[in-house]
Amino acid sequence: MTSTPQTLAIEADGLTKAYGELTVLDALHLQVERGAVFALLGPNGAGKTTTVRILTTLTRATAGRARVAGHDIVAERSRVRRAISLTGQFVAIDEKQSGEENLRMMGRLRGLSRAAARRRAIELLERFDLTDAAHRRTETYSGGMRRRLDLASGLVGDPEVVFLDEPTTGLDPRSRMELWQLVRELARSGSTIFLTTQYLEEADRLANRIGLVDNGRLVAQGTADELKARVSGHRLDLTAVDPSAYLRIVQRTENTSRRLHHIPETLTIGLPTDGSAAGVRALLDEADPDRCDLLRFSVHQATLDDVFLTLTGKEPQHV
Amino acid sequence: MSDVLGGLGHATTMAGRSIRISGRNLDALISSMVLPVMLMLVFVYLFGGAIETGTDYVTYVVPGILILCASFGGATTAMGVSEDMKGGIIDRFRSLDVGGTSILAGHVAASTLRNLASTVLVLTVGLLIGFQPSATVSGWLAAAGLLIAFLVAISWLSAAFGLLARTPEAAGGFTFFMTFLPYPSSAFVPIDTMPTWLHGFADHQPVTSLIESLRGLLLDEPVGTAPWTALTWCAGILLVAVGLSGALFKVRTR
């Protein structure tokens, strides 16, 4: 047995995945401590699912190494599989089986005895508020119920590390809140959680640490506060007096490449600033030297949206 | 050793799953139970009168209907495998360290059982409408053995088709040629009534040796080497299907 610092649940070192010429994951480095909740945040096509599939041993990386729950994902594949669970981006339960049958099947596949699998199924149904629907085929379940059963299916074997790929995509707000609550409880019980999401709010609310991926690259990593600090802490929003003034301001501030957002509909431009009086005054002079194009301005605390936009150039999804 | 036992345990669980699911799939139940019986009735009552086989036509045609059954069952199996590959459930099974062979073996076991059930149904209805077998006990056993060998082989081949096709509908289509194979054989009409250019194929294709064996065993007539030829075909098909599906599973889950 090889040893690894017992404090790390996931350690990835230069993970790369290419399909032919196309590199979809580029030298990913990350570390997740035991018991932590880590969120991989990124837009559609960023490489989140690819990362999850590599870490859960379902796909081989083209290059790089990783250890999950202390085991090498290639050399000790079976050990990794026994220590983890995966709840994929798409619900993976049988529609023609009842909730209880689905869970008992997972228990049997995890190596539990018939009786133990049944006990575990009943326990999980209770915990995930599915007892009333236990004997109904899952084709009759709502989206939220399916997701809950899907998550429960992953927990049958008491995994050390739980992977959740976009667990709330497509859920209505109420089901999303319920799922967040379940994830928090799971985290409190000591499991390490690696989740992916397109939603900033989700990452902000659930995770201790966030990794921002775009185009297969990890563009930033840290706590939500650390990430916010990357965009100098504050944002100056400028509102132009009319569309032509708006265009002039855009032109004057374009070269600075500091722009956070442009919203033509409201004639608003967001610029990063440290929030100091001197900094704001200098920006105002730069944007509107003749003092006739600007209607009003406001200064805000930077949000994760600003981080996302600055680092990826894309608007993030919203809950 | 524990890997083999673990694999068997997984396969058993997967078989239980497939059996439960197919029992709840109305389309599949109808196509594997009702369709073969209807076809038998069509052959016996609509075509039978015009076909001269030297025996009662129902007695002649039952073995052929049994083989046709197996081919229809194949479509359900291929679609089931394809359906699994489409959703996320294969990833979940693999993350539970369930191997591809166990997953497919589950489908094959369920498919074989489904087909055995429809075999019993066809035989029962056949007996009701005049099928008169005169087999010895060992004849029945040998016929059952051969039929099971064929069901397993054809089920595994269907599973491979399920992996080959990108959609469940296409998977069902891939099994079409299997339902076609019994026609140019001695299943429904004697081969010597077919055009001469077809004799070479009809005499030597896998279904013919199987039909000849089943018919001979059920009617207690000499079968010669036909059962061995049939068994060799089954073993060959099974070997190819297992190899092919193993390779396809790897490709599909890369």
Ligand SMILES: Nc1ncnc2c1ncn2[C@@H]1O[C@H](COP(=O)(O)OP(=O)(O)O)[C@@H](O)[C@H]1O
């Ligand atoms: N089997 C594949 N062959 C080719 N390209 C793929 C394959 N799987 C994923 N990709 C590409 O890899 C990129 C990342 O995909 P994915 O990891 O699914 O992103 P995300 O989960 O962040 O939306 C996408 O551009 C996608 O088209």
Ligand SMILES: [Mg+2]
């Ligand atoms: Mg994805």
